[in-house]
Amino acid sequence: MKLSRTACAALLAGAAIVLTGAATAPTTFDDDETALIVSHGPWPVKTDADPSNRVSGKPAAIAYGKTLFESNDLSVDRQRSCATCHQADLAFADGIMRGIGLTRVDRNTPALFNMRLNRWFGRDGKSDSLWAQSIAPILDARELGMTPTTLKTRLATTQTLSDGYRQIFGAAPAAHEAETVMVNVAKSLAAFQETIVSGKSSFDMFRDGLAAEDPAGIAGYPEAARRGLKLFVGKGRCDLCHFGANFTNGEFHDIGLPHFPEPGRVDKGRYGGIQQLRKSRFNLLGPFNDDKLRATAGFTRHVRLTPKNWGEFRVPSLRNAARTAPYMHDGSKATLEDVVDHYSEIPEDRPHQDGEKLLRPLNLTDAEKADLVAFLKTL
Amino acid sequence: MRRLLPGPVLCAALLTAGPALADHCPWDTLVALPGQLNDGGTAVAYKTNPARIEVGKPFSIEVVACIDDEKHMAPSRIRVDAGMPMHGHGMNYQPSERKIGPGHSSFDGMVFHMPGHWQIMFDVYEGDKRQRLNQKISVKR
């Protein structure tokens, strides 16, 4: 049978429509994918005051904590503060590879959003509360370089800091033990940091629209981000670790990055974190927990130290990822493109792979990589 | 030459080393629990609290074990652990035991920190002899 010329043209045109149609058809999600996507919300997550910190959520402590956070009086040389490394206009990070205080530290400064959702603090989880984590930089000789005694003297001799302290803790710093002053300072710092929460992202709008089956709600979400999202919950298997509303399981994994801050010196990661946690007087099992029931101390009580903890680091939240470069515990990935390259080409014969059999090279195409990055930028 | 042990030491040694009187396991409690495993006459039953294990959230597990499902003998010890065989890792937390009675304990502090296929291992001891019963559990995001 011979096709007429017009029939032939019509067929070709039809094929062309189908072809271009396929290229631009909006990405859709089946029921399983939809459920996975919806499980990354709703946002924000409601949180309560921290029972281990009696000034958590108290307006006076929040205001005082902000003053402390920005005060150079918390450093031995009066030249730097928490805000030197955690800068409000840089997502409470510093934008450089590794933080610089009195000298350079081994790790990249993390952003400080949504801290109330953390179970562990520090990239190695050496602290089990936000206030305990806030003590560390004050005492670290590379960061603010104080001691409990110098801190107490600073507070006692700085009128504004001394007044604020008395107002919240009922006595002048001079009347308290140096260690008590330090813990109270840390608890005020924590009260302030708990108020740093991030708002709804364009992903959240899309997620809410999907949950509500509202076509208008999902309309504005870019096509590339949709394809990237499909990869994230699909063949990328990213949400095995980066799951839930905060895009993290709050735990520790080894994703095959080197862990040598300099040749010959190793960053023990989670292994060192658990060791430090256990010997700290400031953990939730210790005398400074304000919750006599120790209701939130279960993770500390049960945490297990095993060789696989070597070189593990905490799974970071991916919220605000576009604003928190550089990435990873050592700041070794400059861009999100670099991060995605890492997951795509992750070496299978890396030395520490006994732990995680689940990471294997994804071998993504350039287009897929760009989609994944486009998605990450909507968080 | 033989040396005589002092009386109290001898007593203590006899008490700890002598064959322990075998206890009965609480069979009625065992059959009432929702999770049931049996391997060659060794029976284990368990109940998690909360009933549905949520990824990343701590839970506890109540366990009853009988080393002989006819004579209803309690094991000398029960241990519980879990892992993800396909990922090659265990739990990040070490469960702690609260003894309720012979062959009956509750373990606190369990956390499944990733979605996917988990396996709970129940180790039932009769002296040094260990028998392991496994339960597969799948956890969603």
Ligand SMILES: [Cu+2]
């Ligand atoms: Cu796993």
